[in-house]
Amino acid sequence: MADHVFCDLEDAVAPSAKVAARDSIVRALNEHDWGRKTRCVRINDVTTPWCHGDIITVVEGAGENIDTIMLTKPRTAADVMFLHHMLEQLEQKLGLKRKIGIEVLIEEVEALQNVEEIATCSDRMECLIFGMGDYSASQGIDTRAIGESGAYPGDIFHYARFRVTMAARAAGIDAVDGPFSNFRSPEAYREQAIQARSLGMVGKWAIHPAQIEWGLDVFTPAAETVAEARKLEAAYLEAEAQGLGAAQVDGKMIDAATARLVRNTLIKADLIGM
Incomplete structure (x- = not known):
């Protein structure tokens, strides 16, 4: 639609x-x-x-x-x-x-x-x-x-x-x-x-x-892409709360720059209720 x-x-x-x-x-x-x-x-x-x-x-x-x-x-x-x-x-x-x-x-x-x-x-x-x-x-x-x-x-x-x-x-x-x-x-x-x-x-x-x-x-972002993005963002926010500048999730590093890229996916997902 x-x-x-x-x-x-x-x-x-x-x-x-x-x-x-x-x-x-x-x-x-x-x-x-x-x-x-x-x-x-x-x-x-x-x-x-x-x-x-x-x-x-x-x-x-x-x-x-x-x-x-x-x-x-x-x-x-x-x-x-x-x-x-x-x-x-x-x-x-x-x-x-x-x-x-x-x-x-x-x-x-x-x-x-x-x-x-x-x-x-x-x-x-x-x-x-x-x-x-x-x-x-x-x-x-x-x-x-x-x-x-x-x-x-x-x-x-x-x-x-x-x-x-x-x-x-x-x-x-x-x-x-x-x-x-x-x-x-x-x-x-x-x-x-x-x-x-x-x-x-x-x-x-x-x-x-x-x-x-x-x-x-x-x-439209795929469901698995959105799920991975939420997981990465959660890990980064947890690391940030601990005073760390980066986190690792399933062998991938996420820092402030990659967190911004992840957020682009989540903005789209939130707009369409994913």
Whole structure:
């Protein structure tokens, strides 16, 4: 089951249908049972004629049932602050009890150049997503399949993923990997997800229902991994209480540095009740 769902007003919606799609999303947010999922709306970017109307309609219509707004194609922090200020005004006007968070798609070369400023520009910021499809177009990368490196030797997206992840981690927010278009290849999807996880990203988009299970499998820690992490942390805390700087567990040494690595696993486990 997906952890996060976004209702789309951007690429998946034809220009002639964008205005009507707003009301469909409002109804879906108000009438569906979303469980514990993060409810997000992906809006059109600030250079389009639809952005301000997207924000006004969905927040006025379903503000209490929106967790985050996803801004597409920002190039600078100023683009993000446009959304920030509109949310501030709408929440005051409507008397909303919860602040709506902001997610940002890093999918333009200018955005990657400004990613650190973007990550820290608003206290509403919750997530940076690497959108490799539009990013490939923006940089002129020679590929026809979103998320694949084409003829490039190695991972052509490594640098961009690394910068997005580091900026997000430094800002104390999440980094998420974007789509992979070949939904018939679980092996290729998993490989990309594992690379993203290895860099510190916390999830990857699924553009087809089959990809949800593949993503969850990669980003959910195994029960035995969590059990080992709890054992290691307990041993370190006991050693620390005794004035020792390290402990040994089953032939493995754990000190302050490795305890931090172990804690990363436990934070994920605690979030999902493992």
